[in-house]
Amino acid sequence: MRSAIKIKSKPKEKSDFFESIKNIVLEMPNQLKKPMDKGIVVLVLLLSCFGLLMIWSASMYNAKLAFQNNEFYFVKKQLTFVLLGLGLMWVVSIVNYKHLRRFAGLALGISLILLLAVMLFVNESSHGASRWITIGGVVIQPAELAKVCVLLFVAREIEKRQNMLSSFKGFVILLSFTAVFALLIYQQPALSTAIIVAGLIIGMYFMAGGSMIWIVLMAAMAICVVALFIYSSPWRLERVLAFLDPWSDLLGKGWQPAQSLMALGSGGIFGQGIGNGKAKLMFLPEPQNDYIFSIIGEEMGLLGCVVLILVYFLLIFRLIRISLATPDIFGRLLVSGMALLLGMQVFLNIAVVTNLVPPTGVMLPFISYGGSSLVTLMLGIGVCLNVSRNVA
Numbered sequence: 090m091r092s093a094i095k096i097k098s099k100p101k102e103k104s105d106f107f108e109s110i111k112n113i114v115l116e117m118p119n120q121l122k123k124p125m126d127k128g129i130v131v132l133v134l135l136l137s138c139f140g141l142l143m144i145w146s147a148s149m150y151n152a153k154l155a156f157q158n159n160e161f162y163f164v165k166k167q168l169t170f171v172l173l174g175l176g177l178m179w180v181v182s183i184v185n186y187k188h189l190r191r192f193a194g195l196a197l198g199i200s201l202i203l204l205l206a207v208m209l210f211v212n213e214s215s216h217g218a219s220r221w222i223t224i225g226g227v228v229i230q231p232a233e234l235a236k237v238c239v240l241l242f243v244a245r246e247i248e249k250r251q252n253m254l255s256s257f258k259g260f261v262i263l264l265s266f267t268a269v270f271a272l273l274i275y276q277q278p279a280l281s282t283a284i285i286v287a288g289l290i291i292g293m294y295f296m297a298g299g300s301m302i303w304i305v306l307m308a309a310m311a312i313c314v315v316a317l318f319i320y321s322s323p324w325r326l327e328r329v330l331a332f333l334d335p336w337s338d339l340l341g342k343g344w345q346p347a348q349s350l351m352a353l354g355s356g357g358i359f360g361q362g363i364g365n366g367k368a369k370l371m372f373l374p375e376p377q378n379d380y381i382f383s384i385i386g387e388e389m390g391l392l393g394c395v396v397l398i399l400v401y402f403l404l405i406f407r408l409i410r411i412s413l414a415t416p417d418i419f420g421r422l423l424v425s426g427m428a429l430l431l432g433m434q435v436f437l438n439i440a441v442v443t444n445l446v447p448p449t450g451v452m453l454p455f456i457s458y459g460g461s462s463l464v465t466l467m468l469g470i471g472v473c474l475n476v477s478r479n480v481a
Contacts, residue, residue, distance in 0.1 A: 136455035170460035174467035181471030203231035230461035281449030360390030
């Protein structure tokens with residue numbers, strides 16, 4: 090009798106899955122008619138276009154040397170990612186976010202498979218890190234995709250299990266889930282991304298009204314684990330020591346933080362002008378990536394840095410406003426989680442560049458060169474835009 094019930098349940102699940110896809114497609118014209126937060130679109134466009142300008146400025150010298158005098162090599166590739174990301178953002182913005190509950194488990198499963206694939210079948214590496222895989226000729230970084238997949242899954246699970254938020258069982262489940270994803274990402278190695286994913290999960294638990302006792306306990310455990318990882322890894326420990334005094338090892342581990350600080354300081358209030366910076370002339374390695382904020386400070390000065398930070402604040406503020414206006418927990422957590430993710434990445438990137446924290450490897454959202462980061466962030470923004478369409 091039991092086997093008969095099981096056999097019948099599978100086709101039903103399958104039909105429900107395809108029914109959800111059908112409903113998504115049928116609702117798209119109606120979703121398209123609903124107004125969304127156009128301010129968010131404008132801010133993302135501004136950041137992306139500014140990112141293209143700064144990637145060109147930061148990478149022109151290295152690109153000329155490495156790619157047969159082609160100073161636009163990196164900016165052309167980034168432009169492709171920007172157009173792809175904007176297209177996906179628009180498509181996702183007309184997908185009713187309420188149907189995404191159905192696909193949260195599938196998204197998480199794909200993310201887990203990709204993270205395991207990086208660990209077992211790596212075919213792309215850089216500077217001793219193995220974070221990229223090539224699928225169909227396209228190089229992707231699964232850890233970046235994992236951020237949005239985890240965001241979607243955690244929002245659904247918290248909505249489903251609100252009665253377990255403050256229980257010991259709920260704490261153990263949350264801790265186990267956090268540990269699995271953080272350890273998989275850490276293995277690449279990508280400790281900074283693992284910290285961001287762990288912080289995102291704990292932050293969403295807090296925003297959902299989780300117990301402060303478990304939050305403090307998880308935060309304390311996370312700090313201890315991070316400290317253990319640092320002290321058990323000689324090269325990470327060297328980075329921390331260089332962070333404490335970069336001038337003590339100027340030609341070694343202190344080179345990047347010292348050059349970053351010198352670039353920021355030489356920019357003054359108004360900067361040296363776009364394209365006129367010196368740090369990119371082989372002083373800062375790959376300045377179009379993690380340290381692009383240093384180039385912004387050098388070429389646009391303190392004023393340019395402040396304006397950029399204000400744009401980020403405005404984007405995060407608009408996301409928070411949508412979150413507060415969203416009646417259901419799932420939608421509220423999706424948008425507030427995205428705001429938290431952006432806030433953490435902006436803070437960590439700028440903190441590294443200004444030597445407030447040890448070097449990590451966190452991208453500056455929408456600005457730094459990198460397709461995986463840009464496209465996944467735009468996917469997340471697309472979901473937030475759809476939530477804004479459905480907020481009364």
